Amino acid sequence: MNRIPALRHLLGLLVGVALAAQSPSLVRAGRLLDVRTGQLLTDQGLLVQEGRITASGPWGQVSASAPKGTTILDLSDQFVLPGLIEAHTHVLLQGNRFSQDYADQILKESVPYRTLRAAASARAALMWGFTAMRDLGSEGAGYADVDLKRAIEAGVVPGPRLFVAGKAFSATGTYPLQNYAWELDLPSGVRVVDGVEAIRVAVRDEVRRGADWVKVYVDRAITQGADGRLRSLTNYRPEELKAFVDEAHRLGKRTSAHVKGWDGIDAALTAGFDTLEHADGFTEELLDRAVKQGTFWCPTIYAGIWVAEGRGPLGKKYPEILAAAFRKGLAKGVKIALGSDIGAFPWTENPARELALMVERGMTPLQAIQSATVVAADLLGVKELGHLGAGAHADLVALPENPLKDITALQRLQTVVKGGVVVRTAPLAAAAPSR
Ligand SMILES: [Zn+2]
Numbered sequence: 146m147n148r149i150p151a152l153r154h155l156l157g158l159l160v161g162v163a164l165a166a167q168s169p170s171l172v173r174a175g176r177l178l179d180v181r182t183g184q185l186l187t188d189q190g191l192l193v194q195e196g197r198i199t200a201s202g203p204w205g206q207v208s209a210s211a212p213k214g215t216t217i218l219d220l221s222d223q224f225v226l227p228g229l230i231e232a233h234t235h236v237l238l239q240g241n242r243f244s245q246d247y248a249d250q251i252l253k254e255s256v257p258y259r260t261l262r263a264a265a266s267a268r269a270a271l272m273w274g275f276t277a278m279r280d281l282g283s284e285g286a287g288y289a290d291v292d293l294k295r296a297i298e299a300g301v302v303p304g305p306r307l308f309v310a311g312k313a314f315s316a317t318g319t320y321p322l323q324n325y326a327w328e329l330d331l332p333s334g335v336r337v338v339d340g341v342e343a344i345r346v347a348v349r350d351e352v353r354r355g356a357d358w359v360k361v362y363v364d365r366a367i368t369q370g371a372d373g374r375l376r377s378l379t380n381y382r383p384e385e386l387k388a389f390v391d392e393a394h395r396l397g398k399r400t401s402a403h404v405k406g407w408d409g410i411d412a413a414l415t416a417g418f419d420t421l422e423h424a425d426g427f428t429e430e431l432l433d434r435a436v437k438q439g440t441f442w443c444p445t446i447y448a449g450i451w452v453a454e455g456r457g458p459l460g461k462k463y464p465e466i467l468a469a470a471f472r473k474g475l476a477k478g479v480k481i482a483l484g485s486d487i488g489a490f491p492w493t494e495n496p497a498r499e500l501a502l503m504v505e506r507g508m509t510p511l512q513a514i515q516s517a518t519v520v521a522a523d524l525l526g527v528k529e530l531g532h533l534g535a536g537a538h539a540d541l542v543a544l545p546e547n548p549l550k551d552i553t554a555l556q557r558l559q560t561v562v563k564g565g566v567v568v569r570t571a572p573l574a575a576a577a578p579s580r
Contacts, residue, residue, distance in 0.1 A: 169192060169193060169194045169199070169211060169212060169215050170192075170193045170194075170215055170216045170217070170218065170565060171190055171191070171192055171193070171207065171208055171211050171215050171216070171217045171218070172190065172191040172193060172217075172218045172220060172225070172539075172541070172562070173188075173189075173190055173204055173208075173217060173218070173219050173220060173221050174186075174188075174189040174190070174191065174204075174220050174221070174223070174225035174543070175187070175188065175220060175221040175222050175223055175224070175225075176189075176223070176224045176225065176547070177189035177191075177201075177224075177225045177226075177533065178224060178225065178226040178514070178548070178549070180226060180227060180511075180514055180515055180518045180519055180531070180532060181515075181519055181532065183511040183549070185224070185547075185549070188203065188204045188205075188221070189201065189202065189203060189204055189207075189225070190202065190203065190204040190205075190206070190207030190208050191207065191533060191539070191541075192207050192210065192211055192215075193539040193565040194565075195565070196538060196539055196564035196565040196566075197529070197536065197537065197538060197539055197565070198533060198534065198535055198536065198537045198538075198539050199535055199536075200535055201533055201534055201535060218560075218562070218567060220543045220560060222545065223543035223544060223545055223559060223560060224543060224544055224545070224546065224547055224548060225533070225541055225542070225543045225560075226514065226518065226533075226541065226542060226543075226548070227518045227530070227531055227532055227533050227537070227540060227541055227542075228274060228275070228276025228277065228305075228530075228538075228540030228541055228542055228561070228562070228563060229273075229274045229275045229276065229483070229497065229517045229518065229542060229555070230275065230276070230277045230278070230279075230482075230483065230517055230518060230521035230522060230525070230530060230531060231270065231275045231277075231278040231279070231305075231483060231484065231485065231487065231496055231517070231521075232278075232279045232420075232441075232443050232482040232483055232484040232521045232524050232525070233279065233281055233422055233443040233445055233482075233484025233485065233486050233487075234270070234278045234279065234280050234281065234484075234485070234486070234487050234488055234496070235280060235281065235282060235283075235284055235486070235487070235488025235489065236263040236266045236267055236270075236278075236280050236290060236293060236307075236488065236492075237259050237260070237262075237263045237280075237283045237284055237285075237286040237289055237290060237488070238250065238284050238488035238489065239262055239266075239488070239491050239492060240451075240488070240489065240490050240491035240492075241452070241455075241456070241489060242451060242452050242454065242455035242456065242490075243455040243456055244321060244455075244456050246455075247284075247321055247322075247334065248321065248322055250284075250285075251284070251285040251321075251322060251332055251334060252322070252331075252332070256286045256287055256289055259286045259289065260286065260289040260292065260293065262492075263286075263289060263290070263293050264293060264296070264302045264304070265492070266488075266492040267293060267297060267302065267303070267304030267305060267307070268302065268303050268304055269492055269493075270304065270305050270487075270492075270496070271303050271304050271305050271561065271563065271568055272561065272568065272569055273495045273496070273497060273556075273558070273561075274497070274542040274555070274558045274561050275305045275496070276305050276306060276538075276540035276541075276542075276561070276563045277305050277306040277307075277308070277521075277522075277525070277527075277530055277540070278305045278306070278307055278308070279307075279308040279309075279310075279358065279401075279484075279521075279524070279525060280307055280308070280309045280310060281310050281313065281358065281360045281401055281403075281422065282310050282311075282312065282313030282334075282335070282360050283309075283310075283311060283312060283313075284313075284334045284335075284488075285332050285333065285334045285335075287311075287312065288311050288312070288354050288355055288356075290307065290309040290310070290311060291309055291311060291354060291355030291356070293307065293309075294307035294309050294355070295355075303568065305563070306530075306538075306540075306563075308357045308358060308525055309355070309356060309357055309358065310351075310356055310357070310358040310359065310360040310401065311336075311351045311354055311355060311356035312335060312336035312351065312356075313334075313335045313336070313360040313361065313362060313403070314335055314336050314337075314338055314344075314347065314359070314360065314361045314362065314389065315335040315336075315337060315361070315362035315380055316337065316338070316339050316380040316381055316385075317337055317339050319362065319365055319380045320333060320334055320335045320337070320362055320365075321333070321334050322334065335362060336351070339385070340385065341384055341385055341388045344385055344388040344389055344392070345388055345391075345392045348388075348389060348392040348393055348396070348398075349392065349396065352393075352396050352398060356398070357398065358398060358399055358400070358401055359389055359390075359392075359393040359398055359399070359400045359401070360400075360401045360402075360403070361380075361381070361386070361389050361400065361401070361402055361403065361418070362380055362403045363379060363380060363381065363386065363402045363403055363404045363409045363412055363413045363418075364377035364378060364379050364380060364403075364404050364405055364406055364408060364409025364412070365377060365378055365380060365405075366378040367405050367406050367425075367426075367458035367459065368406075368458075369459060369466075374406075374407050374426060374428060375405060375406040375407055375425055375426030375466060376406050376407055376408055376426075377404075377405055377406025377407070377408045377409045377426070378408070379408050379409055379412045381412075383412065383415060383416065386412055386413065386415070386416035386418075387416045387417070389416070390416050390417045390418060399419040399420070399526065400417075400418045400419050400420070401418065401419065401420045401421075401422060402416075402418035402420070402421050402422065403422045403423060404421050404422065404423060404424050404426075405423050405424070405425050405426055405458070406425075406426040407426045407428060407431065409426070410424050410426055410427060410431045411431060414431065414434050414435060414438060414440065417438070418440065419440065419441065419524075420440065420441040420442070420443060420482075420524060421435065421440055421441070421442050421443070422443050422445060422484065422486070423443075423444070423445050423449070423467075423486075424442055424444065424470070425444075425449065425463065425466055425467040425470060426466070426470070427442075427470040427473065427474055428470075429473060429477075432470075432473055432474050432477045432479055433477065435474075435479050436477050436478055436479055439480065440479075440480070441480045441481075441482050441520070441523075441524045442474060442479050442480065442481050442482070443481075443482050443483070443484025443486075444467060444470075444471050444474075444481060444484070444503075445484055445485060445486035445489075445499075446464070446467060446468075446471065446485070446499055446502040446503065446506070447485050447486075447490060447494075447496070447498055447499045447502055448485060448486035448487070448489040448490055449463060449464045449467050450464045450502075451489065451490040452489060452490075468506050471503075471506045471507070472506060472507050475506070475507050475508060475512075476507075480520055480523070480524070481503070481508075481512075481516050481520065482516050482517075482520045482521040482523075482524045483496075483499055483500060483503075483513075483516045483517035483520075483521055484499075485498070485499035495556050497517075497555045497556045498553075498556060500513040500514070500516070500517060500552050500555055501513075501552050501553050501556075503516065504552045510548060510549045510550070510551075510552040511549060513552050514548060514549075514552075514555075518531040518532070519531045519532060538563075538564055539562060539563075539564060539565035540562065540563050540564065541560075541561075541562045542555075542558050542560060542561050542562075543558070543559055543560035544557060544558045544559050544560070545559055557572070559571070559572055
C-alpha cells in the first residue's frame with residue numbers, strides 16, 4: 146500500500162480539509178436535490194465563502210462569478226443534498242435496552258468517561274452525514290453536552306452543530322434511577338423539580354448553564370385501555386407544565402415534551418410544547434390538535450423497536466401501535482422531523498436507518514429527506530440549515546446513488562461537508578470510527 150495517499154486520506158478524515166476557511170471555494174454538483182420541491186437539478190454550482198453558501202445555481206453561472214483560482218470540490222458524479230439533521234439524540238448515552246444498562250452507565254461510568262464516549266458518538270454522527278443534531282438531555286451527565294457543543298464549535302473535536310437541552314426535567318419519583326433501597330441517595334438521569342415557582346427558577350438556571358432547549362418528561366407508566374388507547378400517568382400538574390413552556394419561551398427557548406400515552410400528549414399539547422417526542426399514543430383527535438398548533442413530532446421508531454424486548458412497555462405490540470399512529474399522522478400532515486432517539490440504541494448504528502423505517506410506514510423518500518432537512522431546520526428555528534440556498538451554512542452530503550429511488554442510500558454516503566470543510570470524501574467503511 147502506498148503510504149502517502151493513505152496518510153493523506155487519514156489526515157483528510159481526521160482533520161478535515163479546509164475547503165473554505167478563509168478563501169472562497171466552489172462545489173460542483175452533478176445532481177443537486179432541492180429538498181423543498183423534490184427537483185433534481187443537473188450540473189449545479191455552490192460558491193462557499195467563510196463556511197456559508199454565497200451563491201447557488203447552474204455551474205456555468207456560479208463558476209463564472211467565482212474569483213480565479215478558487216478551489217473546486219468536484220462532486221459531478223454524485224447526488225448532493227443538505228447535511229442531515231437529527232432532531233432527537235442522546236450523545237451521552239450508549240444504548241439501554243434494559244433499565245440495568247441505563248443504571249450501569251450512570252453508576253459505573255464517570256462523567257468524564259461518558260463525555261469521551263460522547264465525543265466519539267458525535268464524530269461518528271458527523272461521518273454519517275449528520276451536520277446538526279438536537280440532543281435532548283444529558284441523562285445524568287450534567288452539562289457535558291454544553292461542553293461538547295463548545296468543543297465542537299472551537300474545533301477541539303469533530304462533530305455536528307449541537308443544540309442541547311442540558312439536564313431534562315421530571316418530577317419527584319418519576320424518573321430513573323428508581324426502586325433502590327430508600328436510604329440511598331442516588332443520582333438521577335434528570336433534574337428533579339416540582340412546583341410552578343421552582344420550575345421557573347430551574348428553567349432560568351438551565352438556560353444560564355447553556356441549554357438551548359427545555360426538555361420535560363411529561364408522562365410515564367404506559368398501559369393500554371379497553372378501547373385500545375395508550376394511557377399514561379402525567380408527571381406534572383397542568384400549571385407546572387405551562388410554567389416550563391412560558392418561562393422557556395420568555396427566554397427565547399423552545400420546549401420538547403417526552404410523551405407516550407394519550408394523557409401525556411393531551412397535557413403537552415394543552416401546555417403548548419413546541420415538539421412532542423415519541424407520542425406513540427397519538428389518536429385522530431390529538432393529531433388534529435397537533436396540526437392546528439403547528440407542533441412538531443419526532444416519532445423515534447427505531448428506538449421503540451430496539452427497546453421493545455427489554456424496557457419497552459407492552460412488549461413487541463408497542464412498535465405496531467406507533468406505526469399505526471405514524472400512518473395517521475402522516476395522512477393528517479403533522480410536521481414530522483427525523484428523530485431516532487439514538488443513545489437509547491448504541492452509537493454503532495447509523496440513525497439514518499430511521500428514514501428507511503419512515504418510508505416503510507408510508508412516507509415518500511422525499512418526505513423522509515425533508516424530515517431530516519427542511520422540517521428539522523424549522524423545528525430548530527434555524528434558517529441557515531436544511532437547504533443549500535444563498536445564506537445557508539455550507540453543510541452538505543453527497544452520494545453516488547439517487548436517494549429518491551432508495552432511501553437506504555443515505556446510509557452509504559460518500560461525501561460530508563460541514564461549514565465548508567470537507568469532513569469525509571471516502572465511502573463509510575474507510576471512515577467508520579473504531580469503537
Ligand atoms: Zn430521548
